[in-house]
Amino acid sequence: MSKGFWDVINTLDRRIIFLILLVCVTLPLLLNVGGEIRPTPPVRRAHAAVASLEAGDVMLVSIDFDATSAPELMPMLRSVLRQAFEKDVRVIMLGHIAIGLPLGHMALEEVAAEYGKEYGVDYVDLGYRPGYIAVMIGMGREIRDFFDSDYQGLQVEDLPVMDGVHSYADIDLLFGFEHGAVIDYWVRYAQARFDQRMAFGTTAVMAPDAYPYLQSNQIEGLVGGLKGAAEYETLIGRPGLGTRGMPAQQWAHLLVIGFILLGNIGYFVTRRNRG
Amino acid sequence: MKRSIPLAITFLTGVFLVISFFVPHEPLGALEQRLLIWFSIVSGFTMLLGVDNLLRTHIRKIGRRNSGWWHSGFLLLGFAATVVLGVLGRIHHGSPFHMQSPFMFVYTYSIVPLQGTMFALLAFFIASASYRAFRARNTVATLLLVSAVIVMLGRIPIGAAISEFFPAAQEWIMDVPQLAAKRGIQIGAALGAVSMSLRIILGIERSYLS
């Protein structure tokens, strides 16, 4: 290869890189050629945590993400809700990222309709209250001190799904969907003080930071990123957008690995030629 | 008085919350709950400060006809439309967050695509940065690069198809060395946070009062 070739490679217009990435992600979406999705232990543990619930048990779902993380977290949210409603678990939703809560509500209504669940009887959306840590600790004493009405102003006292649910002592599992530091608050403020059982779905960015909680058994399971969502869909036997996105994810990874290798080869060749 | 009363408030509330952790019984437990409710209410108002600053900046830009002032016009138009539709949603549907409310139309068809696409741009930039900047210049950079490649291959089906080494190595990296480093970093950060909290309560750290 001539010196000129590697100079071209090293100074490639980034818009060409953008275009190659765009093609590399679009084609697998169009062709939908999937591969085997193997569930990993952290996801299996999360699935087992929900599987341990029985009919009538209460699962608190916390929506702590927004549209910036929806492609990763919405598929796993739907899968967890499907598993919970399949077992006739009562679902109570709330959120600490106000701008993402409607996304959670949409998923809740969509999945509840699949299972013929009734709002107020089988599930409820309590909405949002500001001040994360205050709400998390205050719920350990009395949930109604913060949420005496749901997201649309209905009194919680009038909703059968909330019968006997006053604090973490009445919640059998908390499943949080996290894109930022709220997972740390849940663990440090609610799990540590009240010994609340917890499992989390996180973005791939946050997943590495959550591994210490998993190893210390402060959390029962961890579903990380789109791959985690695809694994959870595999475990419940309902492929969805997580599984659908994996071929594109795969080819994008291979492309970036190729970019890294090509960039490094170019770097070393150019350095050697100059030296 | 302008600083001593706030410092006293910080000290009293901070010390009380530590004491109530160890003595959760009445009446301290009830008082702690009341303070937490008040914290929640007051926190909401802090968001208004950011909104106000934003509006003032862009109104000023329009008033002075600074370059690109008409973009600020769109910003204010978007703000006003959202607020009006939110109030209308409350009046007609009982809540702006009712799924049939026009406020939710704004959410679903503007906030969601705008937020999502803004962050989707990062995929392109990270790919470009990987190509242009990710260099094995020395041993530690090579270590970072090798770890990244193993994790990336281990998380995709084709990695397992190439060799079972990749998913196994990926899981080991996440469960052992990666976890160890994160734990060390976060223990340090947690101890730092405790130290900072103490400094704030004791009035040594006062930057929040400026």
Next chain:
Amino acid sequence: MGSPVVTIIGTWLAGFLTLAILSFLYKDNPFYKLAEHLYVGVSAGYWLIYVAFFDVEPMLIDTFMTETGVEKWIILVPGLLGLIMLSRWFPRTAWLSRWPIAFTVGIGAGLGITANLQGYVIPQVEATLIPMTGWNLVTLSNIVLVVGVVSTLLYFYFSKPHKGVLGGAARVGVVFIMISFGASFGYTLMARISLLIGRLYFLLHDLLHVLD
């Protein structure tokens, strides 16, 4: 979300805004700027509505209207503190905003001391004290884990120069930190690609109907 017409209009609006943002990849342009400013404005409006209907209405107004006696009037205290927070808008009275800020900061600091110790430091140290159960891969991994945690902590100890034993331990810590950063890069890449997949799926499926 209402009638099919509304859905179609909304989907095309979302498609336009998505493409306007993506156009930045070619170069900065008026469509991108328009979409960017619209995003900021609409988000700010959204926050205002949230504060009004998830904070002020349920926790202040509804409480004041429904409670009686002391509970009714005492809720005015945080309401007043919240309003005092807004005194920051006026330079002459901005100093008053320190009171509610001090209140929130004090509570946060008080809660943070116990939470960080009980919720992180103690359980994480406990989880690092792992027994050795025979000579096998698990024990080897556990030894690596303990060495990693200790050496990483020592790397961030800057009160003494990194020489001798401390220096050696810090260099071992750097190895673990670099492996961790590499893993984080791999996961971060996954996350960013996933976001792109999400938007492309919307364009191909919801807007153009070329995906099943």
